[in-house]
Amino acid sequence: MRNLQVDDLFKLQSVTNPTLSPDGKEAIFIKTHIDEEDNKYIANLYHIDLTTNETTQWTHGKHRVSSPKWSADGKQIAFLSNREEKNQLYILSARGGEAKKITTLDKGVSSFHWSPCGKKIWFDASVKEGKSFSYKEEKDDKKKPEPVRVTKMKYKMDGVGLLPQDSFKQIGVVDLETEDITQFTEGNFHYSLQAVSHDGSKLVIGVNRKENLDHEFRQPLYLVDVETKEETVIVDEEGYYGGARFSFDDNYIAFVGSDRSFQNATHGNLYVYDTRRGNTINITESIDAPVGDYSVADHQQGGGAPSVVWTKNNDLYFQLSTMGDIRLYFATLEGELYPATAENEHVYGYDVNAEGDFALVAISDPVNPGEIYQLAISTGEREALTSFNKDYLEEVKLVAPEAIVFKGPKDWDVHGWLMKPAGFKEGENYPLVVNIHGGPHAMYGNTFFHEMQLFAASGYGVLYINPRGSHGYSQEFVDAVRGDYGGGDYEDIMAAVDYALAENQWIDADRLGVTGGSYGGFMTNWIVGHTDRFKAAVTQRSICNWISFFGVSDIGYYFSEWQIAADMKDVETLWKHSPLKYAENVETPLLILHSEKDFRCPIEQAEQLYITLKSMGKETEFVRFPDADHNLSRTGTPNLRIERLNEMTNWFAKYL
Template sequence: MTKRGMEAKDLFELKSVANPQLSPDGKKILFVETSIDQEKNSYISNLFMKALAENTSATQWTFGKHRNHSPKWSPAGDRIAFISNRTGSNQIFVMSEKGGEAMQLTFFENGVGNFIWSPNGEEIAFSISLKPDQTIQTAPKQEKKKEEKDKELTALVVEEMKYKSDGEGFWNGTYKQIATVDIKTGELGQLTSGKSDYYLQSWSPDGKYIAVTGDLNEERDNSFLTDVFLLDVETEELNKITNSDGYFGNVTWSPNGRYLAMAGSNREFENATLSRIWIYDLETETHSCLTAEWDVMIGDNTIGDFQQGTVDPGVLWAKDNHHFYFLATDHGNTSLYYGNLDGEIYPALLEDQHVYGVAFDGKDQAVVAISKPTEPSDMYSLKITTGETVKLTSVNDKALEDISLSPVESFYFESEGGLSVQGWLMYPANFNPEEKYPLILEVHGGPHAMYGNSYMHEFQMLAGQGNVVLFTNPRGSHGYGQEFVNAVRGDYGGNDYNDLMNAVDFALEKFSFIDPERLGVTGGSYGGFMTNWIVGHTDCFKAAVTQRSISNWISFYGVSDIGYYFTEWQIQSDLSDIEKLWKHSPLAYVNQIKTPLLILHGEKDYRCPIEQAEQLFIALKRQKKVTKFLRFPEANHELSRSGNPKLRLERLTAIKDWFNQYI
């Protein structure tokens, strides 16, 4: 029987599993499974548990149509804490590892954020947003029955440039603080206060300190640093251990408490700087960068549009206090690596895949969350010494029974300056080498991100419609070293454009089944900018879809939540040089656009505000060009990845229909 290709609506049948957590004895695993409730048009997340030694399915541990996520084992392994929005906002709950009713620990009107267990298992530290005149005791408590209250209209007073952010909206005057709650008594404590944001990292093994990060610079608008602090739990004193010269996070303690590992950089190339592993020795009070000579990005920078609730745990220490494991992004893969204090680095799990989560028992057992182009999301156990993996879940097998997932072929081609660039070609569903197929070029956002060997629902849907899908990592992408990722800065629309067009030329020459007269292009964010740029500089594409795009760097400078500094970092210009900003703006070339262009944008996108789309649409319509504009209500920059499910489906359907109509 011939299977059908992937359809947009299949998104509603697929499940994502993420955030593996091994029990302290290494025998059980917790993870989060997320699906979509079509009736309520919402996401559902629940905890699942599985004994690694048993050949049985995972057992569902929480229930209901809510978001239950971020599980963490107690140090003794007898309890599980997690976050749930079942009462209307995110609160911390604790339950026995044997199951049963979960006990609610926090009761705040606006909810809480990240949390960690104390080493003795008696307290939990958590993040909460408070106004300067509020304390943990006076913060508004959650009402048992939340009623709609009339909001009094009042002016928003703005005195800082960083007054809004995509996803969170306008700043409400609160700062992220660190607080604690006693498991038995419910007694609350507050460890930080003031007009700075503190981000919870990890608790020292002896219980004396909590590692936190933050930027204490009073002039926040022009500060882009994050320091690491040791917060004394008893005295509440902060001791800064970094030098206010970079950005650091994912801080973890060695089991003996002597070392702190962190990921970060000194921002030599602004936001294009590779993140590296740093070690702070508390005995000698010295820093060392263990990966200074390794031209690889630490962490997971692979782009996807499917996984929900992914967590990069940072450096995972072994019990010997000397070696550790971590994720890194390299040549289309996010892989698991081994490292030690001597600076040795080796791959621990190196295949063509996307490892988007990992847990480690400190000895020889790990669990990894893996995605591949034809495998959306599953958990695997990993024996460190042998590299042997065993699949623990098959959450999408039933949904994919009648669907043909399209394989990909990786290749490299030579671009401008002799640069080697990686690309992939996804074959159309039910491929017949004797037929001719249209091709759609996909351009990723960032620009400092990476396409790779991961599941992409949009790609599979387009392949399911009988299209060849071409995706590549032009200069500016992560995964190919510091010089490569930095090469796009100051050159938007230059050699990055040449890389993309050379990828198309290479594919047309290598794959004879592509119809050169039926080409399409699409992308979002930076990929939207590049889609706009491409159709303003070539007529070879028969249709284009630009998503959450940038069209005008002059206005972007003032309207985006990151506009002024991102423009200065990336275009390397500001409002003192309007000519340069306009030169790099796709809107400047709108007279040359002949390609039918569909414009997709979220109404509440503060990263690339919708006025960018409005300008482009009006300019095109004024010249009677073929275009259409879809405005997605309440949607922000994350629409394609974690947005309203029905709007995600509407977006995918619009992309499919536009290409079907014009190519």
């Protein structure tokens, strides 16, 4: 067997979105791979016959398919595809044939839900102010550039660019026979379609109708009568709520969300609204862990999981991020709660049959890129339904990380993982790379991570932990980083290094490297400004100056206050937490990687850091990635992802 290589990205298969047919006898899913020649991601729809376990590819071509959904009678599948650049809606007979394109909207379709009659599909999509869904913007190659007038603070977004000031997301419905589209909502507001009731008479929609949304961090949910358009408030509180799903009898609506008790560090919960009584209960109030998937990794493409799935008995299933795992959990309306899947893995997609007998689960772990399994709910027994990565795993030797727990400051347990280098031999010494996740309110988990495996395959030990600020351990733990960037979180990471050195004689204390992206990039910058223990560092999509970040980031004007507890009226605090302030202390050779179109942590952050270090005679280099945004490492253009990884391993090879 050989070691993993950087271009194994082109060999790995991403298997996501398992979706059961209404009768539970069939399923569909999406397989994504990277086409090296065309330098792009290709995602197609696949089908499984659950009586024979036969798998069949249903769509072909070099495009991407997403969001597959069965009609209520199980005779048709609808999905989105970018076959013609914008995501449009297609339907496909479950008995075969070509997919039929249903929409040709100017800005494409954002999301959709079947009407239970099977003759209509509800959707949401952006529409130019004063125009209808049928409006088509004329393409003019000779059109002169025009200035953009900005009057709001939320005017740009990473991965999107400048937000259109004159377009709004509306809800519509398309008749599948005539392909006529009727617009359901109106006004200069952004609507999101959440759910359609099983009797077809009600919708759940999300909308904030405040005129100025600059300081609005809430999305009220409404139950809307399709005929009268009468609205009933489900939730209208500070925070984000969504992912609504009707129970089979339409008596309940489940949804997920979090208030702003701890700003964006607040745990997500699962709520159930009683449509008859009008009251809401918090199903997961007793669990000190967030509902949803907060794991970070770099392999799964386009994967999406339902926020919640109902059974006909009005039981519920959902994901929970806990102790480094993403587990499928079961709940009843009476308050029972328990896990339905095992520890030490990442359930990144799932569906449950109506009777609650079995589930389809997409599962990954550190040495398994991910496949789809059929899980017997009562016994926990599972059977693999796909094996797309089987040949790869027989060819490549992966390194299984060791879970570690150590005491950080405040005597808190801090959790993480340590990987030995591939081909490890007792008695030899090896360099160690510390890899810090972004967020900061995310978490490393028990999932496959190509980047971690590449470092190990390149001869490095790899240490990655969940310092305070990480999800999955407690509300107190995830909140503890706010207002203390560079404080206790830095101490947690240094304690992890001390623990690893004390417990593992094979680690060479004189050959330590550190890297991280986003918040992990901030922390990398902070570390090299506060210690010279590391002999090499790579900072990615980082923050170095909170003062400028306030005005240039798409989230800066509120994120700074939420996380640093300061705004531009308190520049002293912003500067105190800025790694740039400590640039003179940097003795570690620092490679700076940044994307040109990163609007989350704009490239000026990297420019400031590079020029400042260079002017002081520090050892540093700066690599800029064109046409890439904040998500380069996960979903960026494939060749640039390869170049990024090569830059990192080459830098560590040079200095470690």
